[in-house]
Structures are given as C-alpha cells and as structure tokens.
Amino acid sequence: MPRGVNGMTYVDVVFPAFLFIVGMSIPLSVQRRLEGGGSQWQLWRHILRRFASLSILGIFIANCGKVDPHWTGVSGRVWSLVGFSGAILLWNVYPPSGPKRRYWGLRVLGFLMLASMLAIFRRTVADGQVAWLDFSYWEILGLIARTYLAVCLLYVPLRKWQWAPVVLLVVLCGLNVVSRLGWAGPFGRGDLASITMAGIVASQIFLDGSFAKTFRQRALWAVGYAAALFGAGWMLKGFGVAKLGATPAWCLWCSAISVVLFLGLYWVVDVKRMAAWAAFARPAGA
Numbered sequence: 113m114p115r116g117v118n119g120m121t122y123v124d125v126v127f128p129a130f131l132f133i134v135g136m137s138i139p140l141s142v143q144r145r146l147e148g149g150g151s152q153w154q155l156w157r158h159i160l161r162r163f164a165s166l167s168i169l170g171i172f173i174a175n176c177g178k179v180d181p182h183w184t185g186v187s188g189r190v191w192s193l194v195g196f197s198g199a200i201l202l203w204n205v206y207p208p209s210g211p212k213r214r215y216w217g218l219r220v221l222g223f224l225m226l227a228s229m230l231a232i233f234r235r236t237v238a239d240g241q242v243a244w245l246d247f248s249y250w251e252i253l254g255l256i257a258r259t260y261l262a263v264c265l266l267y268v269p270l271r272k273w274q275w276a277p278v279v280l281l282v283v284l285c286g287l288n289v290v291s292r293l294g295w296a297g298p299f300g301r302g303d304l305a306s307i308t309m310a311g312i313v314a315s316q317i318f319l320d321g322s323f324a325k326t327f328r329q330r331a332l333w334a335v336g337y338a339a340a341l342f343g344a345g346w347m348l349k350g351f352g353v354a355k356l357g358a359t360p361a362w363c364l365w366c367s368a369i370s371v372v373l374f375l376g377l378y379w380v381v382d383v384k385r386m387a388a389w390a391a392f393a394r395p396a397g398a
Contacts, residue, residue: 307363
C-alpha cells in the first residue's frame with residue numbers, strides 16, 4: 113500500500129515474513145552452536161559478525177545509486193559489480209573439505225575488493241558538497257541486522273525460561289504501542305523486533321516441543337496463537353494498518369499470517385513428507 117493509506121496487501125507481508133523466519137531460526141542456531149561445543153563467547157562473536165556483515169551489505173546497497181563517477185573514479189555499475197563480487201567471495205559458504213588455503217585466499221580477495229570500493233566511494237549531496245557513504249538508511253538488510261541483534265540481546269540471556277519469548281513479545285508489542293504516543297525506548301519502537309520475537313514463539317510451538325509434542329497439539333497451539341495475534345491486532349487497529357510506519361496491527365497481523373502459512377508448510381513437509389517440490393529452492397536455503 114502507498115504511504116498514508118490505511119491498509120495492507122499480500123506484498124506487505126513479504127518483509128515481515130522474512131523477519132518471522134529469522135526469529136524461528138534463532139533458537140535452532142543458538143542450540144546447534146552450543147550443543148556443538150561452542151562457548152558463549154563464540155556464540156556472541158557469531159551474532160556480532162552476522163550483524164556486521166548484514167549491516168555492511170545494507171549500507172553498500174543503500175549507496176549503490178549514489179555513486180558519483182567523477183569523484184569515485186569508476187561508474188556506479190562497476191562500483192556495484194566489484195563490491196558485490198567481493199561480498200560473495202568474502203561471505204560465501206565454502207565446502208568443508210577442499211583447499212582451505214585457496215578458500216582463505218578468496219575470502220581475503222573478497223574483503224579487499226569490498227573494502228576498496230567502500231574506501232573510494234564518493235557522492236555529491238544536495239548542497240553540492242562531496243561526501244562519503246550515506247548512513248541514514250541501511251536498506252532491508254540493515255533493518256534485518258539491527259532487528260536480529262536486538263532480539264538476540266533479549267532472547268539469548270533468557271532462553272532457558274520457557275515463557276521468556278512470550279513475555280518479551282508482549283513487551284515489544286507494548287513498546288510499539290506506547291511509541292505511537294511519543295515515547296521510545298532502547299529498542300526503538302519494538303515494531304520489527306516484535307515480529308522476529310513472534311517467530312521465536314512459533315519455533316517453540318513447532319520445532320522444539322516446548323508447548324506441544326504431536327502434530328495435533330502443535331496445530332491447536334498454532335491456531336490459538338495466530339488467533340491471539342490477530343485479535344490483538346484488531347484491538348490496536350486504531351493506530352492504523354500500514355507497513356510504512358510498522359503499526360502495531362500490521363506487525364501482529366503479519367505475524368499471525370506467518371504462523372498460519374508455516375502451519376500449512378509444516379503439515380506438507382514435516383508431517384506428509386512432501387518436500388520434493390521445494391528442491392529448486394534448496395541451494396538458496398543452504
């Protein structure tokens with residue numbers, strides 16, 4: 113929906129659905145790293161590294177269209193091509209077996225390519241002055257990075273308490289509401305973080321058995337959870353329904369839709385074992 117319009121379409125659910133899946137993956141990732149012998153320091157190092165990599169990519173994307181060839185020395189297309197190629201080499205997941213020295217060399221090359229493009233970047237601002245990168249907007253990847261870090265800061269220390277994600281979800285939704293009244297806290301408005309935290313709650317329902325063991329139990333929990341999210345959004349729709357502004361109702365309704373969609377996928381893939389249809393997406397998922 114365009115800015116200023118009170119409403120949403122299915123397109124407005126794409127970004128929050130991604131945030132929701134980020135939330136569902138966080139408990140799995142944390143558990144896997146700690147059970148694999150990783151320490152708390154290694155866990156936080158991974159979290160900070162992922163935050164940094166997503167932030168850098170977001171800032172890079174945000175500045176692709178602002179390259180001034182006169183001051184940068186290369187065209188915007190060349191700048192983008194070299195930078196993105198470097199990012200691929202740097203953050204690619206290389207095979208565990210293979211020439212590790214060669215892989216390390218490719219990572220170093222990728223880092224140098226990306227860093228050099230960031231170093232030479234120049235843009236011309238409205239008053240004619242030459243400036244470096246624009247950090248005012250980090251694009252979608254930057255928003256995901258900040259949301260990911262904020263949710264990890266809340267969830268990881270409290271993860272052993274089963275009801276912590278539910279309580280944190282309520283707190284973040286409350287923060288989103290009070291922010292509409294002119295108050296903001298350390299996690300901003302809590303809007304995008306509430307969607308990711310909703311995904312963590314869904315992960316408890318579907319994947320780790322915190323609330324249910326059988327599919328019937330999980331389905332009942334999921335339907336009840338989605339209904340609660342939708343009902344809360346209905347009560348808060350007076351604040352508006354809009355992606356641009358991340359209103360409470362939009363956050364809650366998108367979370368509810370994501371729960372229902374995942375319930376359907378879970379039934380098809382995990383219960384009925386029909387996964388061949390998704391084989392085309394496996395490389396991207398990996």
